Amino acid sequence: MSQSAEVIPNLNPREGEKLSPNFHVAHHFRDANTQFDSGRMGVWLFLVTEILFFGGLFCAFAVFRSWYFDDFVEAHHYLNKVLGGINTVVLICSSLTMALGVRSAQTNNKKQTVLMLAITLVCAATFLCIKYVEYAHKFHEGLLPGKYFTAEGFVHENARIFFAVYFMMTGIHGLHVLIGMGLIIWIMIRAARGEFSSRYYAPVEGVGLYWHLVDLVWIYLFPLLYLIG
Amino acid sequence: MSENSQESVHHDAHGGHGHDPHGGHGGDHVPHVLPLKVYIGTWITLVVLTGITVAVSYVDFGTGNIVIALLIATMKAATVAALFMHLLFDRKFHAVILTSSLVFLGIFISFTMFDTDTRGRATAIEGDKPELVAQPFKESRSDEAIKAAVRSQYGVEPAGGGESKPAGEAARPGAHPAGSGEHH
Secondary structure, eight states: OOOOOBBOOOHHHHHHHHHHHTTOOTTTSSSSHHHHHHHHHHHHHHHHHHHHHHHHHHHHHHHHHHTTHHHHHHHHHHOHHHHHHHHHHHHHHHHHHHHHHHHHHHTTTTHHHHHHHHHHHHHHHHHHHHHHHHHHHHHTOOSGGGOOOOOOOOOOTTTHHHHHHHHHHHHHHHHHHHHHHHHHHHHHHHHHTTTTHHHHHHHHHHOOOOOOHHHHHHHHHHHIIIIIO | OGGGGTTOOOOOOOSSSSOSSSSOSOOOOOOOOOHHHHHHEEEEEEEHHHHHHHHHHHHHTHHHHHHHHHHHHHHHHHHHIITTTOGGGHHHHHHHHHHHHHHHHHHHHHHHHOOOTTTHHHHHHHHOHHHHOOOGGGGGOOOHHHHHHHHHOOSSOOOOOTHHHHHHHHHSSTOOOOSSTTTO
């Protein structure tokens, strides 16, 4: 028994048939592997567009930070590191449960797939709740973007620029989390209906890839906004 | 989780090699399943690295702070991409796709920063000498030639050496105020 990464436990083809009754290989694909691989590659291409999308925002952050360095350093202290750190761990956990959800679909474990996706959803909701708490506090203090900035007590006068960048980046990221939640609910419903199996789990994998990207963006957002400023 | 017991067994997939009425051409897709401990290990790595990032942020390394933060973030990102997103076990081209986007992003951000961080440096050198820009070659730099060149290029009357700085700066389109960090 070799300890190999190629693990294919318990693949009963009849179980696969039961679980994915409508699965078939489209005629223009050579075989099921090609079909699956093409789908996954397509999702990666989409992720590239997402990376470039957020990349533009990161570039704006870099430019404004260079122009208004002192303002950024001062303003970033008004972000709650603890809440941000908790959010980071929450998203990492959601990434784990999402990956385990994909794994459960791969191993024909329908109940576990639904469970893992549900936990991912809960983590995502937690992330958004914590974000809401942070935003509420900022609104209360007048720490708002651009022309809506009304807070007092700043040494440097351009903290509004930092908060413009902060709200833009975390806001769009939060929107992606929300969209991700919608996708996860969709996949969860399909999984509960028994549509996924070792033969067909591509949608779970695709949503998983999207979700990991959302996590990746936060992995960069958190240190840059909260810790470095 | 019950499937742990069969994790280390490697056996060929029995699934529908061409006999499966629902399968297309040839056999079914065989999923590449990673052992559970790989996922847990990745998760632990990520949480530990997060802790390190936060801890390091409390120490002042100057510019080192941002370098370290980005370095650790990249390690976390690489871990997620390679393991959770399966890139390590995928077709290599998928990793090429990801890497190429990061390369483009790198070019995008670094060149933008090259530009914005060095603005105004030329103005300090050339700003008060429009005649140098108008007529860079000494031979053609007679007084009349210079005055005519400044007039035609900048559309202002050359006021003589020391006073031509405002004319040169105002006339150049999109002129940046000298010195960075003073953008209002």
